Amino acid sequence: MNATLDQLSDQFGIAGAVQFDDDKNGLTRVKVCNAFCRGSAFLHGAHVCSYCPHGADELFFVSRNSQFQNDKPIRGGVPICFPWFGSKSGDDQAPSHGFARLMNWTFMEVLNDGEGTRLVFGVELDPFDVRYSVSFGSALTMSLEIANRSSSSQTFEAALHSYFRLQNARTARITGLEDSRFTDQLQAAEHDATGQPIRFEEETDRIYHDNSSVIGLHDTDAGRKIMIDRQGSSSVVVWNPWIEKSKRMEDFGDDEWPSMCCIETANVRGSAIMVEPKQKHAMSAIHRLESV
Numbered sequence: 046m047n048a049t050l051d052q053l054s055d056q057f058g059i060a061g062a063v064q065f066d067d068d069k070n071g072l073t074r075v076k077v078c079n080a081f082c083r084g085s086a087f088l089h090g091a092h093v094c095s096y097c098p099h100g101a102d103e104l105f106f107v108s109r110n111s112q113f114q115n116d117k118p119i120r121g122g123v124p125i126c127f128p129w130f131g132s133k134s135g136d137d138q139a140p141s142h143g144f145a146r147l148m149n150w151t152f153m154e155v156l157n158d159g160e161g162t163r164l165v166f167g168v169e170l171d172p173f174d175v176r177y178s179v180s181f182g183s184a185l186t187m188s189l190e191i192a193n194r195s196s197s198s199q200t201f202e203a204a205l206h207s208y209f210r211l212q213n214a215r216t217a218r219i220t221g222l223e224d225s226r227f228t229d230q231l232q233a234a235e236h237d238a239t240g241q242p243i244r245f246e247e248e249t250d251r252i253y254h255d256n257s258s259v260i261g262l263h264d265t266d267a268g269r270k271i272m273i274d275r276q277g278s279s280s281v282v283v284w285n286p287w288i289e290k291s292k293r294m295e296d297f298g299d300d301e302w303p304s305m306c307c308i309e310t311a312n313v314r315g316s317a318i319m320v321e322p323k324q325k326h327a328m329s330a331i332h333r334l335e336s337v
């Protein structure tokens with residue numbers, strides 16, 4: 046049984062720093078404001094939807110057409126893809142990107158100190174116990190811990206599917222992936238490293254493999270860059286739907302593709318994780334806004 050809004054506010058609310066409310070669709074949201082930033086996340090999917098350092102613009106993109114319903118994923122922010130990525134092999138009825146982003150997570154803990162505000166969410170997705178901590182500070186740190194509570198080894202895929210807001214995807218570029226081979230998901234083709242930063246000139250849907258570099262998203266027209274550091278992740282997914290795919294997504298505006306891109310901290314396909322019985326695996330993403 047999930048806690049009511051009053052129970053959440055009584056147990057975890059901190060005046061002026063951590064507040065709970067229900068959005069207009071009835072989804073419970075936790076809002077954070079501290080010396081570094083403001084932000085928010087829904088208990089639905091443990092879905093971070095906002096991170097805005099004071100004096101800067103919002104980091105994340107959320108579609109104006111996004112649905113905020115219990116049985117739908119939110120289009121934007123940071124959907125959690127788990128325990129599989131994309132379609133589930135052998136089960137065309139399974140939800141895209143797994144169940145985690147469709148579930149109502151339990152709010153478990155809050156810590157508000159000189160470093161910022163850390164929220165902890167939890168959900169059980171048999172045979173896994175999942176804990177997700179989100180720290181809103183001078184950077185945004187998201188850490189997904191997967192515990193295998195079964196007596197046999199288990200394999201899963203996971204991704205923190207961050208939708209970044211861009212002034213202009215046509216002039217943006219992504220560094221840190223120049224030396225990594227990648228799979229083009231659109232052509233199902235394997236490619237060697239290009240040696241070049243990524244630029245968006247068409248629909249782009251790529252899984253980069255064996256990469257542990259710091260990724261830089263350079264939003265040239267906005268004069269800002271977002272640095273993405275990762276721990277426990279060796280895949281990176283890069284996506285921009287471009288013109289035609291945007292038209293095919295009902296929860297995404299036809300004209301929104303220049304205003305966003307996804308760079309996803311992941312372990313997918315050949316980097317899927319096997320966890321031994323009673324063991325855990327943690328994957329973290331740190332997003333830090335810098336001016337250029």
Ligand code: TA6
Nearest residue numbers: 118131141142230250282284307
């Ligand atoms: O991360 C890229 C991707 O796998 C794309 O293929 C696209 O489908 C995107 O995820 C969004 O997936 P969703 O199920 O949220 O529509």
